[in-house]
Structures are given as C-alpha cells and as structure tokens.
Amino acid sequence: MINIEQMAIILDALPDPAFILSRSGKYVAIFGxxxxxxxxxxxxxxxxxxxxLIKPEKANWFLTQIEKAIVSQKLEIAEYELSSRDVKGLPDEGPEAPIWFEGRIQxxxxxxxxxxxxxxxxxxxxxRHQLEIKLRELSDTDQLTGLFNRRKLEQELKQHFDTYTxxxxxxxxxxxxxxxxxxxxxxxxxxxxxxxxxxxxNLCLTVIRKNDCICRFGGDEFIIALPNTLLPDTLQLAQRLQTLVRAALSQYAIGDTQVTVSIGATTISKADHSYExxxxxxxxxxYQAKNEGKDRIIVI
Ligand SMILES: Nc1nc2c(ncn2[C@@H]2O[C@H](COP(=O)(O)OP(=O)(O)OP(=O)(O)O)[C@@H](O)[C@H]2O)c(=O)[nH]1
Incomplete structure (x- = not known):
C-alpha cells in the first residue's frame, strides 16, 4: 500500500505540473x-x-477553460502559449522562450x-508544436522553388472567393x-x-506584393493570385514579369529558341460559383496564348 508520505512524494514527482484551480481562478495547489x-x-x-497574475485577455481564456471543464464534467484539452513573463510571480529560472502547453483539464x-x-x-x-509548424510549411511548399504549392494556393483562393462573395x-x-x-x-x-x-x-517574388500568393502549380506552370486587384493592375504586373523573364533568361537561349512566358489573365466574376x-x-x-505563338498575355 502507498502511504500518505509516499503519495506526497509521488505528486511532487509528477513529470508535468498539475494545478488545482478553483472556478474563480484561484491556484489552490500545484504538484510536480x-x-x-x-x-x-x-x-x-x-x-x-x-x-x-495574468493579463486580462489570457486570464479570461483560462477562466473560460476552467468553466468549460466544470460544466461538461468531461476531460477538456486545450493548447496554448505562455511565457514566464506572462505570469507575475514566476521565477526566472526555467525555459527562456515561450512554452507551448497542452492543458488537460478535468x-x-x-x-x-x-x-x-x-x-x-x-x-x-x-x-511537438515546432515540428507541426515545420510539417505544415513542408506540406504547403514546393521543394524546388520554395514557393507555395498547388494545395496551399487552392486554400488561399477558396478564402479569396469567400471574401468576394x-x-x-x-x-x-x-x-x-x-x-x-x-x-x-x-x-x-x-x-x-x-x-x-x-x-x-525568384523574379516573381520581386514583382508581387505582400498579400499576393504565388505558387508553382505544376512542372513549369505557375499561378499568382492577386487579392484586391482589378485587371489593369494585373496586366501591368504580367507585362513586367514578361519583360523581366525575357531579359533574365536570355542566357538560356538555344539558337533562336528563347525561354519566355505565356500568360493567361483573368479576374473574379459575378457569374463564378467557385474559385475553380x-x-x-x-x-x-x-492555352490561347500558347496557340497564338507563345510569349504573350491573353485575358479572358
Ligand atoms: N528541369 C526541369 N524541367 C521540368 C520540371 N518540371 C517540368 N519540366 C519540364 O518542362 C517541360 C514542360 O513541357 P512543355 O510545357 O511541353 O515544354 P516546353 O518546352 O516548355 O513547351 P511549351 O510550353 O509549348 O513552350 C518538360 O520538358 C518537362 O520535363 C522540373 O522540375 N525541372
């Protein structure tokens, strides 16, 4: 049988801190x-x-989680970031960087x-949190160019379409x-x-704005999404890009065959039902730009 003294030692040895918190947010006890x-x-x-001890917005978040667990009487799980500077009364000794926590509240x-x-x-x-961020970045990124991939672009376009509607x-x-x-x-x-x-x-990155989203859509195919932009500005950007590519890639010409870009441009329309x-x-x-002889911009 475990006696009371041993129980106290066990509680202190808990690998993760365990707080007893009251409904009104009092730290009643802390173990481990x-x-x-x-x-x-x-x-x-x-x-x-x-x-x-904690700034109002975060303090309210903690109180809400406590209330949720009391009302549900079930295990509640929440992730949050906290640094020692966020909590008055914590000693300096301990991790310096903010910590991501998983709170299990019963x-x-x-x-x-x-x-x-x-x-x-x-x-x-x-x-684990850092790893999750890294994985998310990897799953959104094209390996060769570091640009967003098609999956991420489609997510962004869906959001832009919702904003438009x-x-x-x-x-x-x-x-x-x-x-x-x-x-x-x-x-x-x-x-x-x-x-x-x-x-x-890299050329594209020099011409787009902060909110624009560029992705490598496939092998040698790219898409730039330009939120809050009408066709005249879009075409201006297309022309700049076309000129830059022509100049920068002239070194790769094979005889008369130059690397250039064919560009299709469009803008969202009231008749559209989806970003697709x-x-x-x-x-x-x-497709039309290619058919008409490449190295040109076509708007539909
Ligand atoms: N080096 C390299 N080539 C690629 C990559 N992805 C696709 N390609 C090549 O890009 C070419 C794409 O095919 P096409 O678009 O028909 O080739 P293209 O010579 O650009 O033809 P046009 O578009 O008609 O001018 C193919 O030769 C692919 O092998 C890549 O990641 N690296």
Whole structure:
C-alpha cells in the first residue's frame, strides 16, 4: 500500500505540473513539474488568482477553460502559449522562450472552500508544436522553388472567393507557363532547367506584393493570385514579369529558341460559383496564348 508520505512524494514527482484551480481562478495547489529544463517553479502562485497574475485577455481564456471543464464534467484539452513573463510571480529560472502547453483539464468531484475545482495538467509540447509548424510549411511548399504549392494556393483562393462573395473585393489571377523549357532540358541538361524554374520563381517574388500568393502549380506552370486587384493592375504586373523573364533568361537561349512566358489573365466574376472557375478561365487564356505563338498575355 502507498502511504500518505509516499503519495506526497509521488505528486511532487509528477513529470508535468498539475494545478488545482478553483472556478474563480484561484491556484489552490500545484504538484510536480520540477524539471527546470521544461517548467518554471509555480509554487509562488498558490493562494493567488489568475486574474491578478495574468493579463486580462489570457486570464479570461483560462477562466473560460476552467468553466468549460466544470460544466461538461468531461476531460477538456486545450493548447496554448505562455511565457514566464506572462505570469507575475514566476521565477526566472526555467525555459527562456515561450512554452507551448497542452492543458488537460478535468473537473474534480469535490469543492474546496465552497468552490468547484479542476485538475489542470500542463504538458510542455513546444518541440511537438515546432515540428507541426515545420510539417505544415513542408506540406504547403514546393521543394524546388520554395514557393507555395498547388494545395496551399487552392486554400488561399477558396478564402479569396469567400471574401468576394461577402464583400465583393475582387481577386485576379495570372497563370503562366514557361515557353521552350524542354529545349533547355534537352540541350543544357535538367539541372539548367531547374535553374530556369528557380530564377523565374525568384523574379516573381520581386514583382508581387505582400498579400499576393504565388505558387508553382505544376512542372513549369505557375499561378499568382492577386487579392484586391482589378485587371489593369494585373496586366501591368504580367507585362513586367514578361519583360523581366525575357531579359533574365536570355542566357538560356538555344539558337533562336528563347525561354519566355505565356500568360493567361483573368479576374473574379459575378457569374463564378467557385474559385475553380477562375482557374479554368486562366487556363483557357494560357492555352490561347500558347496557340497564338507563345510569349504573350491573353485575358479572358
Ligand atoms: N528541369 C526541369 N524541367 C521540368 C520540371 N518540371 C517540368 N519540366 C519540364 O518542362 C517541360 C514542360 O513541357 P512543355 O510545357 O511541353 O515544354 P516546353 O518546352 O516548355 O513547351 P511549351 O510550353 O509549348 O513552350 C518538360 O520538358 C518537362 O520535363 C522540373 O522540375 N525541372
């Protein structure tokens, strides 16, 4: 049998800090979380109130989570970021950077000082959180160019389409495809073709604005989404891009065969039911640009 003294030692040895918090946000007790590599010592907080130690917005968030667990009587799980500077009374010793926590919050079946209480176990998940950010970045990014990939562009366009239906703010699209990349690959090698694709990506980054979204849509095909932009500005950007590409890639010409861009341009229309219709229109315009002899901009 475990006796009371052993029980106290076990509670102190809990790897993650476990807080007993009252409905009104009082730190009733704190156990465990002794390893200073992962946690700050919270023993100074006992007897004090969340609202007195943490800024109102965050304090309210904590109180809401406590209330949720008390009302549901089920295990509640929430992730949050907190640094020692966010909580008055925490010692400096402990992690310097803000910590990402997973809070596991369970209402207890008894009251303390006539108040409902919860057990709040706070686990340091900073490493996992960083990994999740990295994975998200990787899943949104094209490996060769570092631009967004098609998946991310489609997410963005969906949002722009929703914004358009609500506030009528227009989004325009440029879809473009390199002309004669095959000739570079065949004559100068695949690595040179890769260089060309990367150069075009970097040129695009120099002409777009902060809110524009550029993606590598496929092999040598790119899309730039331009939120809050009408056709005249879109066409200006297309012309700049066309001129820049022609000049920058002249070194890859094979005889008379130059690497240029064919561009299809379009803007959102009242008749569109989804962002896919915009992409289809831009694709049609691009197809026409290729058919009419490449190195040109077609608007549909
Ligand atoms: N080096 C390299 N080449 C690629 C990559 N992705 C696609 N390509 C090449 O890009 C070419 C795309 O085909 P096309 O669009 O028909 O070739 P193109 O010479 O640009 O033809 P036009 O568009 O008609 O001018 C193919 O030769 C692909 O092998 C890549 O990541 N690296």
């Amino acid at each position: 979380g002794q390893d200073k590599r992962y946690y700050h010592d919270g023993s100074n907080l006992v007897g004090r109130y969340i609202a007195d 209402a207890l079946s008894f009251e303390i000082d006539n108040e409902a209480v919860v057990l709040w176990v706070a686990s340091n998940i900073s490493e 609500r506030y009528a703010t227009p989004t325009s699209l440029l879809m473009f495809d390199l002309d004669n990349l095959k000739s570079v690959n065949d004559n100068l090698g695949h690595a040179a073709g890769d260089e060309v694709i990367k150069m075009v990506a 219709e915009m992409i289809k229109r831009a694709d049609l315009a691009l």
